[in-house]
Amino acid sequence: MDTAFFVAWIEEIAHVIADQRDHLTKLDAAIGDADHGANLDRGFSAAREALASADPPPATPGDVLTLTGTTLIRKVGGASGPLYGSAFRQMGKTLGDAPEVTPAALAMALEAGLAVVQRLGAAEEGDKTMVDALAPAIRTLTAALEDTPADGSYGPVLEDAARAAAEGAHATIPLLARKGRASYLGPRSIGHEDPGAASTALILAALSTTAAATAAK
Amino acid sequence: MKKLINGADSVVSDALTGLAAAHPELRVDVAKRIVTRAGGPRRGKVGLVSGGGSGHEPLHAGFVGHGMLDAACPGEIFTSPVPDQLIEATNAVNGGAGVLHIVKNYTGDVLNFEMAAELCAEDGVEVATVLVNDDVAVQDSLFTAGRRGTGATLFVEKIAGALAEGGAPLDEVASVGNEVNARSRSFGVALSACTTPTAGKPTFELGEGEIELGIGIHGEPGRVRAPMAPAREIVRVAMDAIHEDLPLSGDTLVLVNGMGGTPLIELYVVFAEVAAYLGERGARISRSLVGDYVTSLDMQGFSVTVCRLSEELTRLWDAPVQTPALRWGR
Structure with a gap:
């Protein structure tokens, strides 16, 4: 996966978040403050523009993710700005200046992003947050890497990871929120999908879509 | 929905334009979303910065002025401001005696203010923070995001602002803010x-x-x-x-x-x-x-x-x- 792949990933995220903006806002209205879709749409649109207008353009996958993270921190606000922004920046830092990223390196970068989210948000798995989508996706990815096909195609592996994220997000429905704004509702947070977990699942779905599109070329 | 707006995306900017027109004693940067006193920082006075999502008016911009805040940073509606705003506001009101951040206890506000405070400290600006968490409807425990900051924010801003206006040092201004919140x-x-x-x-x-x-x-x-x-x-x-x-x-x-x-x-x-x-x-x-x-x-x-x-x-x-x-x- 090269620099162009990661630019394509961010573009795909911007596309899918814009597409699902109202859905995310609806999830957030149920247990939060009805702005998650609008905020992420603003942030990832800005990230896509920042990547397109960067001079010089980002030279490595690490540059792409670091610039994305910085833009999210600068544009989004709320909790999702610092959380997603710091996660992307940490992923960028972890990838360093490698021109090509292996699935194993991507898994390590995602792991580092997750660690930052958990440190900033003090959230554990099961607290009904984005961690509930990201953690199982990384577990699936790491486990699948052990039996990656010999031809090195990573599409199916990322597809499994995206599926694990979506299942993780869905599994937040019966949970009691213990972090973030939904936690103010106490038991009334039960029965709703966490908007942060839902957006994380979309971001990982975009990764899988990008891999499939790249393989098709 | 019937609202007196020109469009959903321009509400915050349009309202700040109105604030600027109505209150020439304030300096309103509509593009950067920073409201400060027109006079600029007073040498030796602790600066007070607060901020939060828009939609809570008059909080916080309506409390910028003599005896209260030095700057307010409005975010999008119900969304905390971003670190860039807070850093710029902190620098703008720093009269050399340090700056107090007054933060309502919500995950987003806390994270964005923390990031700003860290970067300001790296640049040599002394920053202290008062976290307001007065809402008894929320249980305060390790397993929640903690109590929300609501009405007491106004009390903290007024009382800490009065002490700062009198020339008290940063630690005393922060301490009275914490005392008001605790009471x-x-x-x-x-x-x-x-x-x-x-x-x-x-x-x-x-x-x-x-x-x-x-x-x-x-x-x-x-x-x-x-x-x-x-x-x-x-x-x-x-x-x-x-x-x-x-x-x-x-x-x-x-x-x-x-x-x-x-x-x-x-x-x-x-x-x-x-x-x-x-x-x-x-x-x-x-x-x-x-x-x-x-x-x-x-x-x-x-x-x-x-x-x-x-x-x-x-x-x-x-x-x-x-x-x-x-x-x-x-």
Whole structure:
């Protein structure tokens, strides 16, 4: 996966978040403050523009993710700005200046992003947050890497990871929120999908879509 | 949805343009979303910066001025400001004596202020933070995001602002802010949800005969739904929750705050019940405020905030203040 792949990933995220903006806002209205879709749409649109207008353009996958993270921190606000922004920046830092990223390196970068989210948000798995989508996706990815096909195609592996994220997000429905704004509702947070977990699942779905599109070329 | 707006995306900027036109004593950077006093920082005075999502007007920009805040950073509606805004505001009001950040306890506000404070400290600006968490409707435990900051934010901004105006050092200004927060408790009730311009419809549905108890200030539902009842009974629920958490006695400062869509006459009905409740328990209302101060767009409802005063806090509350939304003694 090269620099162009990661630019394509961010573009795909911007596309899918814009597409699902109202859905995310609806999830957030149920247990939060009805702005998650609008905020992420603003942030990832800005990230896509920042990547397109960067001079010089980002030279490595690490540059792409670091610039994305910085833009999210600068544009989004709320909790999702610092959380997603710091996660992307940490992923960028972890990838360093490698021109090509292996699935194993991507898994390590995602792991580092997750660690930052958990440190900033003090959230554990099961607290009904984005961690509930990201953690199982990384577990699936790491486990699948052990039996990656010999031809090195990573599409199916990322597809499994995206599926694990979506299942993780869905599994937040019966949970009691213990972090973030939904936690103010106490038991009334039960029965709703966490908007942060839902957006994380979309971001990982975009990764899988990008891999499939790249393989098709 | 019927709102006096030009478009959902321009509400915050358009309102700041209006604030600037109405209040030439403020410097309003509409593009960067930073409101400061027109006079700039005063040498040797601690600067006070607050900020948070828009939709709570007059909080915070309406409290910028003599005796209160030096700067306010409004975010998008119900979304905290970003670190860039907070850093720029902090630098703009730094008169060399350090800057106090007044932060309402919400995950987003805390994270963005923390990032800004870290970067300011790296640049050599001394920053202290007061975290406001006065809402008794939320359980404070390791397993939640902690209590929300609501009405007491105004008390902290006014009283810390008065002490800073008198030239006190940063540690004392922070300390009085923390003391006000520790002595204050709030509880909120909604008769209707609010409608954000982007969502276009109410954030939750309430039946004709229903109310929400224990609401925050972002249109999030409360902890329980209850049947509509006379003001006396609703106030009793709110005041019991406060009194159980912080027994009420002695001199108090009481804010009966409208959520944005509540007629003032109803707020006075509520105030009468609050006064009766406190009287039964031997507490005195020595200072009070009734009106829309910490709002939630067009929500119908109220919150009540009680602060147990000391002589020193009363003196600081009475000190002159001149801001768009709070002014006396000057």
